[in-house]
Amino acid sequence: DAGITQSPRHKVTETGTPVTLRCHQTENHRYMYWYRQDPGHGLRLIHYSYGVKDTDKGEVSDGYSVSRSKTEDFLLTLESATSSQTSVYFCAISEAGAGRDQPQHFGDGTRLSIL
Amino acid sequence: DAKTTQPTSMDCAEGRAANLPCNHSTISGNEYVYWYRQIHSQGPQYIIHGLKNNETNEMASLIITEDRKSSTLILPHATLRDTAVYYCIVRGFQGAQKLVFGQGTRLTINP
Numbered sequence: 502d503a504g505i506t507q508s509p510r511h512k513v514t515e516t517g518t519p520v521t522l523r524c525h526q527t528e529n530h531r532y533m534y535w536y537r538q539d540p541g542h543g544l545r546l547i548h549y550s551y552g553v554k555d556t557d558k559g560e561v562s563d564g565y566s567v568s569r570s571k572t573e574d575f576l577l578t579l580e581s582a583t584s585s586q587t588s589v590y591f592c593a594i595s596e597a598g599a600g601r602d603q604p605q606h607f608g609d610g611t612r613l614s615i616l
Numbered sequence: 617d618a619k620t621t622q623p624t625s626m627d628c629a630e631g632r633a634a635n636l637p638c639n640h641s642t643i644s645g646n647e648y649v650y651w652y653r654q655i656h657s658q659g660p661q662y663i664i665h666g667l668k669n670n671e672t673n674e675m676a677s678l679i680i681t682e683d684r685k686s687s688t689l690i691l692p693h694a695t696l697r698d699t700a701v702y703y704c705i706v707r708g709f710q711g712a713q714k715l716v717f718g719q720g721t722r723l724t725i726n727p
Contacts, residue, residue: 534714543716543717543718543719543720544660544715544717546714546715549714559714560714589657591659591660593659593715602648602665602667602707604650604662604665605662605715606662607659607660607661607662608659609658609659610657610658610659612657
């Protein structure tokens with residue numbers, strides 16, 4: 502299994518509170534991603550990073566921010582959590598490929614409930 | 617990214633080969649075919665990917681038709697632990713790109 506650790510694994514919080522999810526990798530991969538998974542929507546990309554301090558938005562980025570100050574850590578922050586952000590959040594990593602596309606590998610997920 | 621079409625569900629007997637089809641008729645020349653699976657509420661697990669040629673690894677084989685408009689994932693000797701939702705995804709070769717997960721095929725391996 503790819504060396505990806507997501508923390509916390511479960512969290513329950515209240516509407517309006519800030520929440521930060523952490524993704525830590527030990528693979529030294531260049532690319533890191535945050536997805537959310539909801540019933541009926543599959544996985545959707547929130548933000549991704551293509552290097553330290555280099556990030557970009559995915560398709561459902563509103564209400565989320567990210568930071569990557571080190572290669573191994575990619576943080577996802579909900580500045581003011583809303584009930585619509587209740588979801589399962591997955592981090593993924595992939596390495597830069599030379600001549601062949603490289604797969605993304607996923608963490609075990611964080612189950613976030615916002616009451 | 618090209619769209620894919622997969623059957624909603626399939627059944628297979630334990631020990632038999634499971635063949636999961638996928639149609640991707642709008643695939644373009646630089647797009648890879650990826651297969652992932654998700655067991656219950658775990659993170660998606662990468663299985664295999666390919667561009668033109670058939671591919672095989674320790675988990676599965678990927679057969680891509682010559683016109684690249686369809687592919688088949690083969691699990692040679694299915695076990696109960698292979699029960700999962702299987703996703704066929706087409707993705708361009710361009711650094712960091714999102715994976716677009718459809719509804720996938722729910723594969724049930726029966727004893």
